[in-house]
Amino acid sequence: MMSTVTRPGVILPYYRATRNTFKSLVFPGAMELFTVAGKAELLIYQCCLSFLFPAPAGTRLAHTDIKIPDFSDYRRPEVLDPRKSSQDSSDTRKAFSYMLTGATAVVGVYAAKTVVTQFVTSMSASADVLALSKIEIKLSDIPEGKNMTFKWRGKPLFVRHRTEKEISTEEAVNIGELRDPQHDKERVINPKWVVVIGVCTHLGCVPIANAGDFGGYYCPCHGSHYDASGRIRRGPAPLNLEVPYYEFLDDNTLVVG
Amino acid sequence: HSFPVLLSLRRGQASVSYAQSLLGAPETQLTALDNGLRVASEDTGHATCTVGLWIGAGSRYENERNNGTGFFLEHMAFKGTKKHTQTALEQQVESMGAHLSAYTSREHTAYYMKTLAKDLPKAVELLSEVVQSCSLNEAEIEQQRGVVLRELEEVESNLQEVCLDLLHATAYQGTPLGQSVMGPSSTASVIKSGLNLTRQDLVEYINIHYKAPRMVLAAAGGVNHEELVGLAKSHMSGVSFEYEGDVVPVLSPCRFTGSDIRMRDDALPLAHVAIAVEGASASSPDIVPLMVANAVIGSYDLTYGGGKHLSSRLARIAVEDKLCHSFQAFSSSYSDTGLLGIYFVSDKHHIDDMMHWSQNAWMNLCTTVTESDVARGRNALKASLVGQLNGTTPICDEIGRHVLNYGRRVPLAEWNARIDAVTPSVLRDVCSKYIYDKCPAVVGVGPIEQLTDYNRIRSAMYWLRF
Numbered sequence: 112m113m114s115t116v117t118r119p120g121v122i123l124p125y126y127r128a129t130r131n132t133f134k135s136l137v138f139p140g141a142m143e144l145f146t147v148a149g150k151a152e153l154l155i156y157q158c159c160l161s162f163l164f165p166a167p168a169g170t171r172l173a174h175t176d177i178k179i180p181d182f183s184d185y186r187r188p189e190v191l192d193p194r195k196s197s198q199d200s201s202d203t204r205k206a207f208s209y210m211l212t213g214a215t216a217v218v219g220v221y222a223a224k225t226v227v228t229q230f231v232t233s234m235s236a237s238a239d240v241l242a243l244s245k246i247e248i249k250l251s252d253i254p255e256g257k258n259m260t261f262k263w264r265g266k267p268l269f270v271r272h273r274t275e276k277e278i279s280t281e282e283a284v285n286i287g288e289l290r291d292p293q294h295d296k297e298r299v300i301n302p303k304w305v306v307v308i309g310v311c312t313h314l315g316c317v318p319i320a321n322a323g324d325f326g327g328y329y330c331p332c333h334g335s336h337y338d339a340s341g342r343i344r345r346g347p348a349p350l351n352l353e354v355p356y357y358e359f360l361d362d363n364t365l366v367v368g
Numbered sequence: 369h370s371f372p373v374l375l376s377l378r379r380g381q382a383s384v385s386y387a388q389s390l391l392g393a394p395e396t397q398l399t400a401l402d403n404g405l406r407v408a409s410e411d412t413g414h415a416t417c418t419v420g421l422w423i424g425a426g427s428r429y430e431n432e433r434n435n436g437t438g439f440f441l442e443h444m445a446f447k448g449t450k451k452h453t454q455t456a457l458e459q460q461v462e463s464m465g466a467h468l469s470a471y472t473s474r475e476h477t478a479y480y481m482k483t484l485a486k487d488l489p490k491a492v493e494l495l496s497e498v499v500q501s502c503s504l505n506e507a508e509i510e511q512q513r514g515v516v517l518r519e520l521e522e523v524e525s526n527l528q529e530v531c532l533d534l535l536h537a538t539a540y541q542g543t544p545l546g547q548s549v550m551g552p553s554s555t556a557s558v559i560k561s562g563l564n565l566t567r568q569d570l571v572e573y574i575n576i577h578y579k580a581p582r583m584v585l586a587a588a589g590g591v592n593h594e595e596l597v598g599l600a601k602s603h604m605s606g607v608s609f610e611y612e613g614d615v616v617p618v619l620s621p622c623r624f625t626g627s628d629i630r631m632r633d634d635a636l637p638l639a640h641v642a643i644a645v646e647g648a649s650a651s652s653p654d655i656v657p658l659m660v661a662n663a664v665i666g667s668y669d670l671t672y673g674g675g676k677h678l679s680s681r682l683a684r685i686a687v688e689d690k691l692c693h694s695f696q697a698f699s700s701s702y703s704d705t706g707l708l709g710i711y712f713v714s715d716k717h718h719i720d721d722m723m724h725w726s727q728n729a730w731m732n733l734c735t736t737v738t739e740s741d742v743a744r745g746r747n748a749l750k751a752s753l754v755g756q757l758n759g760t761t762p763i764c765d766e767i768g769r770h771v772l773n774y775g776r777r778v779p780l781a782e783w784n785a786r787i788d789a790v791t792p793s794v795l796r797d798v799c800s801k802y803i804y805d806k807c808p809a810v811v812g813v814g815p816i817e818q819l820t821d822y823n824r825i826r827s828a829m830y831w832l833r834f
Binding site: 172174175176177179181182190192193194195196197198201 | 436517520521523524530533534537538541542543546548550551552553554620621622623624625629631646704705805806
């Protein structure tokens with residue numbers, strides 16, 4: 112490394128200064144690079160190093176040597192030119208950033224709402240339970256005068272295909288005589304079909320179809336008589352048999368629930 | 369025997385009112401020579417005077433290749449001219465009992481002499497020689513390299529300078545304003561790496577920048593303007609006013625970048641932190657409200673005796689919670705841009721709090737500043753503007769800088785009128801324009817682990833409540 116020859120005489124004074132500078136600006140943690148004692152050797156080594164590398168790694172000579180890196184790769188186009196003031200584009204840049212942030216916030220809130228809703232609704236009725244909530248009944252399977260019982264939402268459901276005689280009888284009943292006054296029309300959509308829940312309103316037993324004194328149902332537990340419209344006529348029950356929500360999809364299909 | 373004083377009818381009354389004294393201040397006279405050189409002076413009647421040349425050249429006119437040339441040239445200026453060797457020059461100056469100094473900043477360079485008023489002719493002659501026919505001999509250049517490098521090393525320990533230099537470097541990154549006045553060490557280095565200065569560079573610099581239209585011969589003290597103009601004509605008529613190839617160096621705007629730079633060194637005892645936004649240029653009408661705003665925030669250091677009763681809110685908080693060792697609100701303005709900021713020195717456990725309260729002070733200025741604060745700021749500013757003109761040298765410096773910046777000396781009465789026009793709503797509007805929701809430049813030097821993250825600093829530049 113003796114290729115560079117320098118005359119220590121002329122440059123010795125400044126060299127002393129730079130040597131001190133050099134030492135004092137070594138970063139804490141960087142190794143002391145020079146342990147050689149000879150000043151001349153040190154000088155030549157330093158000169159050579161400065162030839163090969165602008166500044167030895169781990170040290171710098173002054174804070175003015177710090178070069179701010181060029182961030183052009185990351186700059187927005189409006190601020191790429193260092194000879195143009197950044198004030199002019201400041202509003203549009205801010206507007207863009209805030210719009211992006213605002214849009215992300217909206218999307219984020221929506222996503223959060225979706226996640227939370229999913230977790231909360233997972234606590235509501237499950238699919239198998241919901242599947243049981245409706246029942247579809249083919250009406251052609253039920254002959255006239257017959258009452259069929261179905262299991263629906265854990266309770267018995269009575270679907271009765273009424274004869275003309277039963278219909279006219281029920282419609283002619285004087286409501287004033289009833290414990291729970293309801294006209295037949297209020298309890299049926301199509302008078303030919305009566306749909307009621309088969310749970311006695313007294314204490315919850317299942318009435319027997321086509322029994323009792325009124326051509327309807329009879330509860331064997333405590334002797335409640337219901338008519339062909341499911342209304343209480345005699346016995347301890349206080350209310351008529353409950354009529355659930357139902358609708359006719361077509362003439363042959365009944366959906367309850 | 370103090371009775372007569374107590375009984376005096378005029379006790380407590382100044383003999384001249386403030387308004388009268390403003391209007392009665394001596395006028396600054398301005399003349400231009402044929403080659404464009406301007407001569408400005410104020411005759412204050414002192415027995416001494418300061419006379420100097422203010423040149424519109426500085427580190428902003430340099431590029432990456434020759435950054436530090438102006439500073440080096442300042443070192444070479446007093447090392448001999450074509451007519452006087454260094455010893456002869458020194459002997460001339462010393463025998464007058466004069467002081468010869470110079471400074472270089474980002475946009476201005478100044479060579480000035482403080483001397484007796486009767487020595488004005490000699491002073492102008494020596495100054496004109498220094499600027500026009502500096503000898504720049506090689507041996508001296510080599511020697512000055514060491515001096516400059518030593519000065520660079522010395523400045524490293526002045527952490528305020530380091531901090532504010534780094535602030536410019538990051539705020540104006542990629543532009544000439546980001547360069548430090550002193551230049552990198554490679555410029556002054558003796559190692560011929562192609563980056564270091566040669567005599568040719570210095571000569572070129574003088575050729576390009578030391579032109580008459582960009583120079584002002586300013587003087588203050590017991591000087592007669594006519595005499596000064598005559599001296600200028602005889603010594604400085606030869607200063608060139610033409611550019612080679614008609615290439616006039618024109619300053620392009622410098623882009624400000626909101627950014628930060630952190631020089632962490634846990635071995636240092638105190639952290640030096642500065643935060644700044646882009647402020648107003650020297651000639652902008654907003655400069656006065658911003659100066660009032662800075663006066664409202666004020667400054668503080670441990671030697672202040674006011675304690676919890678200081679008028680600046682930030683200072684009160686700093687004292688009560690021992691947040692900092694010192695802080696100051698500063699404003700640096702250049703010809704077309706500026707920096708408006710707060711610089712503080714604190715120990716490593718209070719940096720975050722101090723930053724929070726500094727930005728709080730800014731937000732307060734933008735939103736809820738009160739009439740009493742603004743009145744206090746106005747008065748403080750007026751007092752400081754007048755107070756800093758204590759001597760022929762500050763007055764001369766102001767003349768030189770004003771003529772370079774504004775083309776004339778702005779009189780105190782005009783400053784006063786502009787300051788009086790600042791009301792709380794004006795202050796709020798101007799501060800919001802420059803500070804509210806803007807990206808700041810932040811610098812931290814020292815044990816700055818606690819220095820707030822940039823994103824959080826940026827978020828504190830606006831208030832959601834507003």
